[in-house]
Amino acid sequence: MALLDVTDLEIAVAAGGKLLPVVRGVSFAIEENETLGIVGESGCGKSLTSLAIMGLLEGSQVRITGGSIQFDGRELTTLSAEDRRAIMGDQMAMIFQEPMTSLNPVYRIGDQIVETLRQHRDMTKGQARDRAIELLDLVRIPEPTRRVDSFPHQMSGGQRQRVMIAMALACDPKLLIADEPTTALDVTVQKEVLDLMADLQTRTGTAIVLISHDLGVIAETCDKVAVMYRGKIAEAATTRELFSNMSHPYTRGLLNSIPVVDHDVEWLEAIPGRVPTIDEVLPGCAFHPRCPLAEDRCNAEDPAPRDVANGHAVRCHFAGGAA
Numbered sequence: 415m416a417l418l419d420v421t422d423l424e425i426a427v428a429a430g431g432k433l434l435p436v437v438r439g440v441s442f443a444i445e446e447n448e449t450l451g452i453v454g455e456s457g458c459g460k461s462l463t464s465l466a467i468m469g470l471l472e473g474s475q476v477r478i479t480g481g482s483i484q485f486d487g488r489e490l491t492t493l494s495a496e497d498r499r500a501i502m503g504d505q506m507a508m509i510f511q512e513p514m515t516s517l518n519p520v521y522r523i524g525d526q527i528v529e530t531l532r533q534h535r536d537m538t539k540g541q542a543r544d545r546a547i548e549l550l551d552l553v554r555i556p557e558p559t560r561r562v563d564s565f566p567h568q569m570s571g572g573q574r575q576r577v578m579i580a581m582a583l584a585c586d587p588k589l590l591i592a593d594e595p596t597t598a599l600d601v602t603v604q605k606e607v608l609d610l611m612a613d614l615q616t617r618t619g620t621a622i623v624l625i626s627h628d629l630g631v632i633a634e635t636c637d638k639v640a641v642m643y644r645g646k647i648a649e650a651a652t653t654r655e656l657f658s659n660m661s662h663p664y665t666r667g668l669l670n671s672i673p674v675v676d677h678d679v680e681w682l683e684a685i686p687g688r689v690p691t692i693d694e695v696l697p698g699c700a701f702h703p704r705c706p707l708a709e710d711r712c713n714a715e716d717p718a719p720r721d722v723a724n725g726h727a728v729r730c731h732f733a734g735g736a737a
């Protein structure tokens with residue numbers, strides 16, 4: 415069994431007395447030491463999927479309405495709040511997009527790491543502080559013995575994201591979910607943070623789910639990819655297979671909209687239109703209003719995933735040849 419096994423996950427938002435589906439029948443699995451990239455535009459359901467795995471939807475208008483999330487042999491959707499708290503931050507951890515809103519601005523960063531450690535490990539304050547310094551060193555914060563006493567606002571954006579990574583890795587989690595961890599960073603710092611995560615994975619064997627809207631980042635860092643569109647997986651494959659045999663028009667649209675630095679283009683291609691809102695009812699393929707290949711059938715019939723190669727599934731009527 416995989417370390418994380420998500421099967422037919424359904425998530426809905428409660429609004430106006432109705433439940434509006436936002437994630438529909440999503441399935442994927444990830445093994446130890448593996449990195450899965452989940453890619454798609456804003457509003458495709460990738461962050462809600464990760465919040466559901468972490469149990470962070472509780473108390474919101476958003477809820478899991480079906481499917482299963484198995485982690486290390488345990489079903490998470492039915493776990494008590496107490497059992498879930500014991501797992502979170504210990505066996506599973508998350509890095510969020512904007513560290514300034516995730517770190518507490520009135521506590522020193524060292525104290526925030528110490529708190530995480532003492533919540534899950536039997537450590538004295540002194541032992542936890544020593545470990546916090548080690549972790550800051552591990553994520554390449556310069557002068558960790560001094561910076562452990564810094565407040566978040568005294569660090570740069572890249573350093574704050576490293577602190578978030580140090581906190582997430584404090585208890586050597588088996589699974590790390592990184593939700594757009596580099597979006598708020600400039601390109602050189604972005605690369606350093608991604609390299610750091612890859613390096614840490616090599617040392618610890620942690621499985622990583624990397625959520626991004628950027629196929630370039632996914633191509634560089636992930637073993638396999640799931641492309642999400644309007645709450646469903648549109649295309650899934652190993653990274654090598656996906657980039658050598660990109661089959662869904664949406665995935666190709668995402669790739670074509672990445673700027674290429676080695677030749678001039680007059681206009682950058684963009685996918686026309688926008689992701690439909692959750693209350694829009696769309697019969698047929700959800701991508702059909704934006705798809706350059708749409709035919710009459712697409713407006714009426716929702717495509718099922720088709721296998722175009724071993725383990726490469728594409729949700730399009732015409733993937734791999736005529737339907």
Ligand code: SF4
Pocket residue numbers: 662663664699700701702703705706707708709712717729730731732
């Ligand atoms: Fe485009 Fe039709 Fe394929 Fe949907 S099913 S992606 S609309 S060609």
